[in-house]
Amino acid sequence: MNDSFNRLSICLLVLCFWLSGPAFCLDLYVAPHGSDKNPGTIHKPFASLEAAQLKARKSSEPVNVFVRAGTYYLAKPIVFTPQDSRKADNKLTFKPYQNEKVLLSGAKPLALKWTRQESNIYKAKVAGDVSMDQLYADGQLLRMARYPNYDASSSHFGGYSEDVLAPERIKKWKNPEGAFIHSLHSHEWGGYHYKVVGKETDGTLKLEGGYQNNRQMGMHKKYRFIENVFEELDAPGEWYYDHTDKNLYVYIPNGQDPNRMTWLTPQLKSLVEFRGDAQHPVRNISIEGFELAHVQRTFMDTKEPLLRSDWTIYRGGTVVLEGTENCSIRNCHFKKVGGNAVFFSNYNRHGEVSGCHIEGAGASGICFVGDPKAVRSPSFEYHQFVALQEMDRKPGPKSNNYPAECRVSDNLMHDLGTVEKQVAGVQISMAMDITVSHNSIYNVPRSGINISEGTWGGHLIEYNDVFNTVLETGDHGAFNSWGRDRFWHPNRKTMDKIVAEHPEMILLDVQKTITIRNNRFRCDHGWDIDLDDGSSNYHIYNNVCLNGGLKLREGFQRVVENNIMLNNSFHPHVWFANSGDVFRKNIVTKPYFPIRVNDWGQEVNSNLFPDAKALETAQKNRTDSRSLAGDPLFIDADHGDYRVQPNSPALKIGFKNFDMDSFGVTSPHLKHLASQPPLPVLQQRNASSADSEANWLGGQLRNVSGLGDRSAFGLPDELGVVVEAIKADSPLGKSGLQNGDVIRKIEQQEVRNMGDLMDRYQEINWKGHAVVEIFRNQAPLKLDISFK
Known part of the structure; x- marks a missing residue:
């Protein structure tokens, strides 16, 4: 009896082991006091992450690389290749040991001997071959000497001036070579950046750059500034580096001794890279829990035009993923990195960025950008168009070299675009099936979430909290998209003819419906939801638009239903005939704002208007025969609860209440840090009383x-x-x-x-x-x- 019982027990244990998969994993350790000659144990750790990476390659077990507290100055990026790939059941994970604070830094510490020159200006010689793009003193990022001086309250660039390029000012600069000019686009569609390479004989500046925007229309005459000019070194915390004699100058406030400070300058443009391809991807690797900082600015590398959007892009970031499957970035803190935080380039499948805090990035938060060679009949500039007789009429992509089935969830992103202005919290271009869920995105110069064109759709945008957007640019939205797919032509009459004769073309690129649901948006300088220039095949429902309303311009087959638009309304612009657009069961609190709309799509009806006059105006366009007017009777608008009461007229037109407390990040530590959007004071339409x-x-x-x-x-x-x-x-x-x-x-x-x-x-x-x-x-x- 006992022998039979023991044999049964052993068999059950073996079965449990077999069902549960590998029971063992390899733990490796890295510590500042370690040595790469060590075996990588907890008592004899490695000194570098690279040493742990190389040892992990030799293991067929799951590997955890635990990194002990400290700052790790990287001389080069950590690069994962197909050699590092793992099977699904033996993943490789890099993370801090027991939540210790680990900083991965792209900076080089500087040993400087400072001498006082005059007043508050100090000078030090910089030894060796050092790139001086940014400078940190005791952990604080300083500013290049600039004109005008930095002013945090300024609406653009922290200070701007029309006379940056005035001859009388340029005369004051003995040698401005190496300076940078930063400017908005003349129509405020992003920005431009230029490097000063000398002076012309007439006293004007010789400039290189200006390629950072795909709609070339010149720099803005007002919103611009210049930095890295010695004669403008006149404010506390400013610095200037003379590349010729390698002298560094800093304006030190009274009472501070620069020789007692710690000085750092970033040397790397990326800290972690995944480098594979569609045939040989990097698989099943996760980076978790690190702080990543001290990464160079990349505004002069932003050169590659995206398809017909206003964007050019730099395919890089603090973390770069190219050619990956099931790789993830989790719970990391990207602190004031100089360019993009995370960049998914070309082939990526089932990638994930979750639980991260991205603050103060010089460019965008998280980017997904595929290969233009995967696009059929691509055009790159707004006015370009492939002739109809030469156009590839096959649907979908030519290859699989693009991001797909990736997820961005539970991330806090704010104060982005500190350098570049054509940026987004999440940027999507030439990709498919990207999920953007439960993110809080705010304080950005342009959009919170941007979809550059229709290729190839299937994205899910849900439960995000996006506000304080379009702060330094114009003609944009908290959520923005362009279409500009194969059928789109810059000449409207030509495009009307194309889509009338070839309606099958409108979904050749945006094959899958893009869904925007259960989000809260607020844009005070544009639209809350802005579907521009041919954005097609969207389903938009259960969203709260706090201020900017919703715009639909040139596009097809868009269904907008069950949304709430506070202090604003519906903005239909220049619609196509037979667009198939639907706008129904929405609550609007202003009259519609149509521009050149003659054909009102498939259905515009069953909406709730603020008053009879607004409804009557809409009905003159032969829409909204079943719509109603009246107070929606929100449950608690003062506290952001825009569900309607049981006796609301909104329920009579088919509106359904949806959840009002699920927007934004979900992790407790991120919720604690995240700001909330300012809630609007609801405006009464056409107030006319004497004391209004x-x-x-x-x-x-x-x-x-x-x-x-x-x-x-x-x-x-x-x-x-x-x-x-x-x-x-x-x-x-x-x-x-x-x-x-x-x-x-x-x-x-x-x-x-x-x-x-x-x-x-x-x-x-x-x-x-x-x-x-x-x-x-x-x-x-x-x-x-x-x-x-």
């Missing part, structure tokens, strides 16, 4: 009231909005408006009262500025007002 007033862009405004106001302001009638008080550091305070101004028109449209003002602003806020007609000192005046 509102806070708007940092100013207190009210309607013109009676003959007293008419006399006091010198008005011809009793219409307009009076600026009562302005906060100096607010958008309105920086706009050029003054206390006592009376706003009468915006972009030639009449502003009779606060309701008109809000409606006009929502029509043009995507521009970031507008011509405003006011009365000041009892006389009419026109101003070009910035709202940023």
